[in-house]
Amino acid sequence: MMKRIAVLTSGGDSPGMNAAVRAVVRTALYHGMETIGVMRGFEGLMDGDCMTLDRAAVGGIIHRGGTILRTARSERFKTEAGQRAALVQMENRKVDALVVIGGDGSFRGALELEKKGLPVIGIPGTIDNDIAGTDVTIGYDTAVNTALSAVQKLRDTASSHDRLFIVEVMGRDAGFLALEVAVSSGAEYVVVPEIQLDIAKMCDHLHYSRKRGKTHSLIILAEGVMSAHELKNRLQDTGGYDARVTVLGYIQRGGSPSSFDTVLASRMGAFAVESLLEGKSGSMVCSICGQMTLCPLEDAWKSPKHLNPELLALVEKLSV
Amino acid sequence: MMKRIAVLTSGGDSPGMNAAVRAVVRTALYHGMETIGVMRGFEGLMDGDCMTLDRAAVGGIIHRGGTILRTARSERFKTEAGQRAALVQMENRKVDALVVIGGDGSFRGALELEKKGLPVIGIPGTIDNDIAGTDVTIGYDTAVNTALSAVQKLRDTASSHDRLFIVEVMGRDAGFLALEVAVSSGAEYVVVPEIQLDIAKMCDHLHYSRKRGKTHSLIILAEGVMSAHELKNRLQDTGGYDARVTVLGYIQRGGSPSSFDTVLASRMGAFAVESLLEGKSGSMVCSICGQMTLCPLEDAWKSPKHLNPELLALVEKLSV
Amino acid sequence: MMKRIAVLTSGGDSPGMNAAVRAVVRTALYHGMETIGVMRGFEGLMDGDCMTLDRAAVGGIIHRGGTILRTARSERFKTEAGQRAALVQMENRKVDALVVIGGDGSFRGALELEKKGLPVIGIPGTIDNDIAGTDVTIGYDTAVNTALSAVQKLRDTASSHDRLFIVEVMGRDAGFLALEVAVSSGAEYVVVPEIQLDIAKMCDHLHYSRKRGKTHSLIILAEGVMSAHELKNRLQDTGGYDARVTVLGYIQRGGSPSSFDTVLASRMGAFAVESLLEGKSGSMVCSICGQMTLCPLEDAWKSPKHLNPELLALVEKLSV
Amino acid sequence: MMKRIAVLTSGGDSPGMNAAVRAVVRTALYHGMETIGVMRGFEGLMDGDCMTLDRAAVGGIIHRGGTILRTARSERFKTEAGQRAALVQMENRKVDALVVIGGDGSFRGALELEKKGLPVIGIPGTIDNDIAGTDVTIGYDTAVNTALSAVQKLRDTASSHDRLFIVEVMGRDAGFLALEVAVSSGAEYVVVPEIQLDIAKMCDHLHYSRKRGKTHSLIILAEGVMSAHELKNRLQDTGGYDARVTVLGYIQRGGSPSSFDTVLASRMGAFAVESLLEGKSGSMVCSICGQMTLCPLEDAWKSPKHLNPELLALVEKLSV
Incomplete structure (x- = not known):
């Protein structure tokens, strides 16, 4: 029975990350669980830089750019020792599962934790939209x-x-x-x-x-x-x-996230929590044709993502 | 061999209509055709209130709200006499086909012209998104x-x-x-x-x-x-x-159309012209899972379009 | 020697009020004083609904619309008993002076406190710009x-x-x-x-x-x-x-305050605190020709404020 | 009796220039005069690249960024021959006076024309606000x-x-x-x-x-x-x-000009035309304490314009 989950943002920040954090927290509460917010991505995870996020903690953040959990890139977390330190912090806090919001680099880190036994779901957040497996990413x-x-x-x-x-x-x-x-x-x-x-x-x-x-x-x-x-x-x-x-x-x-990104982030945040509740792990939340679904975390970097050739042709047709 | 098409906007205006008009004109030019702009929707069609739109005429309109062709609702066009008057105007100007940008009411009018022999393609433009057959409409x-x-x-x-x-x-x-x-x-x-x-x-x-x-x-x-x-x-x-x-x-x-609406309008405008070139008629341009396609004009009003129940549930989950 | 001031927002909220609160707090700190934030205007003043505002408490609020101190209209404060209750709260908290951000109605209330012995400075905050004595008000x-x-x-x-x-x-x-x-x-x-x-x-x-x-x-x-x-x-x-x-x-x-309103609010907030330090009271901060100055609180409602006839003429000249 | 004036924009473009052009044209019409728009600043003036601006020509431009008259920097105009060429163009078109919208470099050029006999009024348009004699410039x-x-x-x-x-x-x-x-x-x-x-x-x-x-x-x-x-x-x-x-x-x-810049540009444009009608020349329109007035064109570059020391102090006080 899942009682406590953690959430962190990692890699470059993108608009809508806060809306995703809010959705994670409120959906967890809706299902009777508690959420721990981890500061500065995997850096804070190793340091145990955490705080409980209650309803009020995520009030008023839905439209804020950046991420209230802050973010960082971490070399230390790429080591076995770093990953072990992170797992210890999660165990000490009795965290049952982790939601990682970020790009493909963040998902590689998340996958290492998953392999070592911590249930993990990823949410694709990057303005670059360069994550395969999902039509769109939060912030794009x-x-x-x-x-x-x-x-x-x-x-x-x-x-x-x-x-x-x-x-x-x-x-x-x-x-x-x-x-x-x-x-x-x-x-x-x-x-x-x-x-x-x-x-x-x-x-x-x-x-x-x-x-x-x-x-x-x-x-x-x-x-x-x-x-x-x-x-x-x-x-x-x-x-x-x-x-x-x-x-x-x-x-x-x-900047404030657009309506599209706010809705996407809210849906992805809620879907991540409910996927964990269903026992899913090692997966990324994807938006395919407007539907929320899951794919393996590896898909984020293993499969190529192509530009739409129709758009390339349009630039030439319409501007000349 | 198609040489001249006409375009009009009808019903309530929506942001992105101008981007669609621009795409129709430029795509027609790209394929060696001329475009006639019809003012004030079906009212102007019956009155022959038209002008040739060249490259320059649609320069600088891509981001403008409203519609440079103006729009109107027309009771007169619902009559047999009104529709006949419109067809005569199109014949006199040697127009081979018509693009109608608007909502379901506009498409009903367009279908009457199609039944009387004028090739017609519809582009869904309304902020209400209440047109079945397409995931999204221009302006929403x-x-x-x-x-x-x-x-x-x-x-x-x-x-x-x-x-x-x-x-x-x-x-x-x-x-x-x-x-x-x-x-x-x-x-x-x-x-x-x-x-x-x-x-x-x-x-x-x-x-x-x-x-x-x-x-x-x-x-x-x-x-x-x-x-x-x-x-x-x-x-x-x-x-x-x-x-x-x-x-x-x-x-x-x-207001200026968002990037999404501008891209959607540009794609739909280009697709409408190229569909006419392929001999299609009586259809509406649809965006399904991000792909442009066609469906019968009647689909706009015959099939119901449903709200996403996942979003309804989200309002309750996330706000309490 | 002044050690502690209080600040409240009253009447209708206007964009820039938070920037003014931030400037009051930080200027007070700069001069070695502490600031108490009073919630819900004169209502909270009577109830003693207060909190100390330190540097961090006003971090990140400069661009936020509305007022973090909230605001209310109060019938009770118009009574002698209400005003006495407010003064007692201020005395209990050892508050030496009060800054009131609001419109003319708020300044009438402020003047009553001033007459009863509490040093008070007003800052004109209203989107209506209908306060005489100052060229502009915060939020306009x-x-x-x-x-x-x-x-x-x-x-x-x-x-x-x-x-x-x-x-x-x-x-x-x-x-x-x-x-x-x-x-x-x-x-x-x-x-x-x-x-x-x-x-x-x-x-x-x-x-x-x-x-x-x-x-x-x-x-x-x-x-x-x-x-x-x-x-x-x-x-x-x-x-x-x-x-x-x-x-x-x-x-x-x-909405977020414009640059003009943010600068105006910042200047007025700082000027209010420094005026109190100079022993001024019963006055409103005014912006006259871009310079900060003081005028009696009564000026806010006693003197008429006129429209610029040049602008009235312009509407006719330029639009016809 | 003045019958025809010309207007040009010169130097870097700034938001509100179009609103000023509109005000010049409409105010001239209001007083029974015609306006010639000169393209590409002094370059177009020497080349006679002009067109009559009627009411409709300036319809819908009030909120557009940039300048519909375009602008350019001109080395040629700094020569005696260039200035003579410009004067000949103005004489051929029976232009009685010229309004120059731009910065101090543009006003130096304008002054040369004035010395050679063409009545000229300058309007300060630059985002830099670095023109002395006026509190603010259009676009700042x-x-x-x-x-x-x-x-x-x-x-x-x-x-x-x-x-x-x-x-x-x-x-x-x-x-x-x-x-x-x-x-x-x-x-x-x-x-x-x-x-x-x-x-x-x-x-x-x-x-x-x-x-x-x-x-x-x-x-x-x-x-x-x-x-x-x-x-x-x-x-x-x-x-x-x-x-x-x-x-x-x-x-x-x-970008679209702010309300402040649009109003400022509208007032300055109207004031420039009415100043010419009163026989003024060689002057720049200034906004001093919210009032429109005139100063010699030379003031734009001869007198220094100082930063407000109060604002410099504020950065330090409020941010630490």
Whole structure:
């Protein structure tokens, strides 16, 4: 009979993590269980930096960006000793199971604990959407809207000054964020890791659209390809273009979660707790076609996740 | 061989309609076709109130709320004479096919034209999400976020004054908007047309949560159930509660479309044109599990569309 | 030598009140004093519903709407007995002075305490800007921007449907909010308590602008004149116009404070504490031409505060 | 008798420029005059790149960021030949006077035309607020709020990861934007060109606040001091701090103008036209204590404009 669960956030923070924590706590309470909040991810887990989260502790956090549990990256936890220390802390507190909110790196850590006997469920939280097995991750929709809103502001200046702008967005090694923002901002070009960049072809396009009267253009660049300054230099060298550069940076990680992310986080948090109650472990909560389901934690990094080719085609069709 | 298509927006406006119009025009151009924009929905169709939309005409509209083609409701078009007048206008302009962006009422009109020989594809655009056959409609995600943002502001005042607030949101006869906002705002209660309201039970809950120390509460009410003032009176009569009332009203229809709605509208617009090119007609563009597909126009109103019971349960679990 | 001050928020909440509380607490600490936060305004003052506010207690509240101290209206405090009870609470806690954040009603209460011996400084916090003696009040700039943002959304729908919209905004008996929003939204008309409404003339204008091709219009109505529904009926009766109505309501009170309001609140909070340290009492902090200064509390309600006639003229000049 | 005026925007674009253009056009019409819009600043003036702006041409632009007239920097206009060419274009079009919206560089150009006989009025439009003679410039309030909103998002991530963040904001050689954002974001430090930076002292403060338990800090850096990367390196070298860097960049220039900027721009545009009608020239429109007035164009760059020392003190008092 499960009586006490723990929850932690790990890796890069993403908007909606707090809504997930709230859902874990309240669903646990609904089913008669208690929740321990672990601070600073696996670091705090090894240190026993914990506190009981009651109803009130998660009141008013649903819309807050970041994570009230804080987060950290931990080298120490990658060692056998670190993992043992974490398990001891959980045993001492009579914790029956753990919910880990984070990305694939966090799930690798979670899996080690699972193998050593602690029931674990993962919730995918990252703005990069680069976790296979689930259609979407918590924070992605908010980050896309934050980036879109920034790009719209840049469009004002780009069109006022007849300029070429390069906007570097996040996404780690994947182009999900860049591609979605490119379509929704009506950008002229998108550069993603999944597609080989042909600078000469891009310069030809720019040349052609200038000739047709287009006075400004936007290029959305995924950070996983190269830095915006490098792309600027290559456009200068190859085509003589003088682009302006903006690196959106960490603002993409913050802000109140969108309605979509808040609902997703709430559903995932509740589903994680109820999966633990059903005896599930070693799994990640997935959203597939709008339904909550489980898949093995390994799926997060073992299977590849592909960009939608329809969206890639759209950027070209709609912007020219 | 298709050379010229027409596009119109009809019924209530919704954010993203302009992005859909842009996608129709640019995709048509991409495939060597011309697009005629019809003003004021079926009214303008009968009057021949049209203009050619070239690349530049749809530049800069992707993020604008409302519809540059304007919209109207038309009684005249429901008559045989009205429909004939519309067809004559289309013939005179050598229009080969029509794209109708709107809700189920608009699709009924579109189907009449289709039966009389004009190829027609519908694109579901309404903030109410009350169109069966498609998971989502253009404008719904934006409206949900607009309503959420308003409810968050009300929460500030509700918690500062220890008050009970009723917020009436749109949705026509359906509770999609109300339910999603209730989950994402962390509202204590949601009242939707699909579920019988039990005022006595709600008052019991309010009483119980007051006793447990909850000093303020939010009720999200779908307009399809009753007016916020009526609910206020019933809460007063049954439980002696003095609720404040806010009717969000038309602001839910406006604003820049969210990234999700802009991408959805862009994909649907492109898919509509390419479906016409493939000889399809009498169909509506649907988004099913993130994929674009077609279904018969009649599906928009013939099949029922259900609320997600998981979300209904979440409101209760997470807010108490 | 002053050692302990108290702070409360009273009347309607307004965005920026928390920033003012934070500034009071931190400035007091900077000068070696302690701050007691009083809950629920004068109600909590009489009940001794207080807590010490240390540095951490006001961390992270600078951007939060509403007031963490909550607020209430109190009939009991208008009595001699109520005021005596409040003074006893302050004496028991060895409070040397009180900062009251609120509107003119709150300052009347504050003045009674001052007359009975407790040093008091008032900080003008209300979205209505209807306090004489100060150019601006905390929350006004935020409320104006919130209302503007809502009106912009309505404009989308108004222009898409060729409609006449009436938007009722707050402001109590004054037209400051309505007038500023009318100018910044480019509204066609503004109706404020300070200017006699001539319905027949407004209908003439509407008729004239329709004839000139204007397809939609916005009327901004201050709540102090009449309800939006009443104005709608009068436009129907006098000119046959069918207007849509939106009452913005309490959303105008919430939300994160704008930069202007946050800076204003921070300056006023610091200035209030430092004025008390200089032995000042019975005064309100005023912002005059961007400088912080003091005026007697009575000025808040004794002197009239006038609308800027230049803005009234602008609405007519720029919108026609 | 004045019959036709011209208007142009020059230098960096700023939010509210379009509202000013609208006000110029509509006020001119109100007084029976016609307005010519000049594209791309002084470049377009020399080339005669103009168009008549009627009522409809400025409909719907009041809330748009950037400038519909576009803007450019011009070396050619600094020459006698360039200025002569501009005057010939104005004479050919029978333009009686010119309104120049921009910063001090633009006003230097405007003054040359004035000396050669063309009546000119300047309107201060820049997000930097670095123009003496006026309390505020068009776009400053919006840019401050845009930057604040970005910094709030960074705060989410900073506090979740226990990090030190440096945020570089615009402002050219002045610290107005940085200082206001530092106060309104509750930043721990502000670095502005007007105050000598003491890196050792900043490191001491950081050390002290870490010891007191502060886990994260924000430094707002004005671009006029050094780059964020340079400051990062200096903090690393002097105190061993590992700061994260964000350069807000061009997003600060874009977006819908705030209510304050829209009202300011509307008033300044109307006042410029009416000043020309009264025979004024060689002047800039100023906002002094909320009143519109005129000062010589030279004041824009001849007199120094000082930071408010009260705000500098506030950053220290309130954040520690």
